[in-house]
Amino acid sequence: MKMAMEGRLRKLHRRDWPGFLNRMVPASVWQNFERQCPRRQDPRTRWTLKYMVLCWTIIGWSIQKTLLERFREGTEVLSRLFPRRRRPGDSYQGLVQATQPLSGAGPHTFWTCLRPQIPGRLADTWHWYGWVVMAADGSRIDAPRTRRNQKKLGRCARDKTHPQWWITWLVHLPTGVIWDWRQGPGNSGERTHLRTMIGTVPPSTLVVADAGFGGFDLLGQLSRAGVHFLIRCAGGTTLLVEGTRHQIERVGEHREVLLWPTGKRKQVPLRLRLIVLKRGGKRVYLLTNVMESKRLSRPMAGELYGARWGVEVGYRSLKQTLDRRRVLARTPEPGAMELAGNILALALLMLQGALVLGARAARLSVAAALRVLRQMIEAVRHGKTTLRFLEYLCAAVKDEYRRRRSKRARDWPHKKKQSPPGPPRLRRPTPQEKVRINRLLVYHESAFG
Numbered sequence: 001m002k003m004a005m006e007g008r009l010r011k012l013h014r015r016d017w018p019g020f021l022n023r024m025v026p027a028s029v030w031q032n033f034e035r036q037c038p039r040r041q042d043p044r045t046r047w048t049l050k051y052m053v054l055c056w057t058i059i060g061w062s063i064q065k066t067l068l069e070r071f072r073e074g075t076e077v078l079s080r081l082f083p084r085r086r087r088p089g090d091s092y093q094g095l096v097q098a099t100q101p102l103s104g105a106g107p108h109t110f111w112t113c114l115r116p117q118i119p120g121r122l123a124d125t126w127h128w129y130g131w132v133v134m135a136a137d138g139s140r141i142d143a144p145r146t147r148r149n150q151k152k153l154g155r156c157a158r159d160k161t162h163p164q165w166w167i168t169w170l171v172h173l174p175t176g177v178i179w180d181w182r183q184g185p186g187n188s189g190e191r192t193h194l195r196t197m198i199g200t201v202p203p204s205t206l207v208v209a210d211a212g213f214g215g216f217d218l219l220g221q222l223s224r225a226g227v228h229f230l231i232r233c234a235g236g237t238t239l240l241v242e243g244t245r246h247q248i249e250r251v252g253e254h255r256e257v258l259l260w261p262t263g264k265r266k267q268v269p270l271r272l273r274l275i276v277l278k279r280g281g282k283r284v285y286l287l288t289n290v291m292e293s294k295r296l297s298r299p300m301a302g303e304l305y306g307a308r309w310g311v312e313v314g315y316r317s318l319k320q321t322l323d324r325r326r327v328l329a330r331t332p333e334p335g336a337m338e339l340a341g342n343i344l345a346l347a348l349l350m351l352q353g354a355l356v357l358g359a360r361a362a363r364l365s366v367a368a369a370l371r372v373l374r375q376m377i378e379a380v381r382h383g384k385t386t387l388r389f390l391e392y393l394c395a396a397v398k399d400e401y402r403r404r405r406s407k408r409a410r411d412w413p414h415k416k417k418q419s420p421p422g423p424p425r426l427r428r429p430t431p432q433e434k435v436r437i438n439r440l441l442v443y444h445e446s447a448f449g
Contacts, residue, residue: 017376017389032113047098051088053110060345067328080380096334104336107344125174131206135311138168138190142326152332156186168193171311175354175361178347191218198225208308211421223289233285235422240429268440277302317366356393368396
């Protein structure tokens with residue numbers, strides 16, 4: 001695409017932040033995004049699809065405290081980026097009305113258009129032990145306690161809880177880049193969200209998750225879809241094994257266990273592998289459908305599951321670093337757009353850091369990268385140069401000094417003290433269960449090969 005069509009006054013330099021953003025999101029992505037979105041009926045609107053996505057993203061990056069101030073900053077940046085184009089709208093209400101046909105799916109649709117290019121650009125750090133390691137986790141985001149939010153979002157758990165949004169995402173562990181996400185009311189389920197994201201994972205994916213994603217139905221759906229997983233076993237799970245608990249915990253891993261809940265006895269049991277990790281005198285029980293120990297050994301499983309904490313840090317980056325722990329919109333429809341724009345802003349921030357740092361992507365400091373990006377936004381607003389963007393972003397890495405004590409607060413009154421999941425119940429199958437299991441397996445093999 002020619003620069004005149006983009007509406008710029010000069011050719012962008014490769015080290016310029018707008019130039020880098022233009023190369024990261026090429027014209028083919030915008031064209032694909034426009035083909036997938038419904039066309040607007042009113043030709044008088046000044047909010048194009050590109051303007052809407054970029055404005056919501058800048059709102060997510062903004063350091064301002066209110067939505068109107070963030071919106072004003074977004075429109076100023078857009079006017080500087082595209083000076084020869086028609087200026088965007090002047091009111092936040094106009095942006096909300098223009099994006100109403102897209103609802104919260106607009107930023108997500110844009111990300112699905114950009115996502116296929118990520119594996120090729122991160123080829124050096126894309127695989128880990130031959131796997132594409134994805135971590136899944138969910139979290140809640142607060143919403144204003146208005147009547148419309150209470151009616152639309154409902155109650156999450158207790159009777160007196162305020163309205164909340166629930167988000168679940170898949171994160172590429174070696175780089176921290178968000179691969180996919182789902183959002184919904186606070187009473188949504190992270191297992192339901194993960195089921196809708198199964199079809200988006202690339203080949204050779206290993207999903208790492210905590211005990212909240214266990215369950216016969218979800219694990220069976222993952223196995224049937226050809227997706228491998230490494231999920232912590234919950235304490236209330238009953239596994240059928242051949243051997244005693246002492247033998248399994250001493251060896252550390254058992255070749256095969258069967259997951260066959262009482263309410264699912266008409267279905268074929270799941271053949272899984274139980275891996276027992278020993279951490280500080282405690283044991284962690286992991287279930288996986290990777291039966292070969294050469295492909296996923298116990299040390300590998302311990303390292304991969306230990307890295308799952310990166311997905312928790314991602315939520316901390318969204319809530320604390322970007323200061324987006326609460327959606328400011330007072331109605332559900334703008335709130336969905338605001339939440340999706342905040343997640344897209346974090347995803348693009350992590351992607352920029354991963355592209356610049358390359359093999360050092362795991363050392364990216366989200367706080368330092370966000371400061372660099374906000375400096376670039378201020379420079380664009382005031383017409384200053386941003387040629388040192390790559391230099392600043394290359395230096396946005398975590399510190400390497402050795403700490404003498406923990407960074408955790410000494411006394412935190414509201415800190416959650418949740419006990420870890422207990423060990424699963426292990427027992428040997430009865431003779432009647434063995435006969436029934438063999439019949440189901442024979443029928444399943446004869447019916448489906």
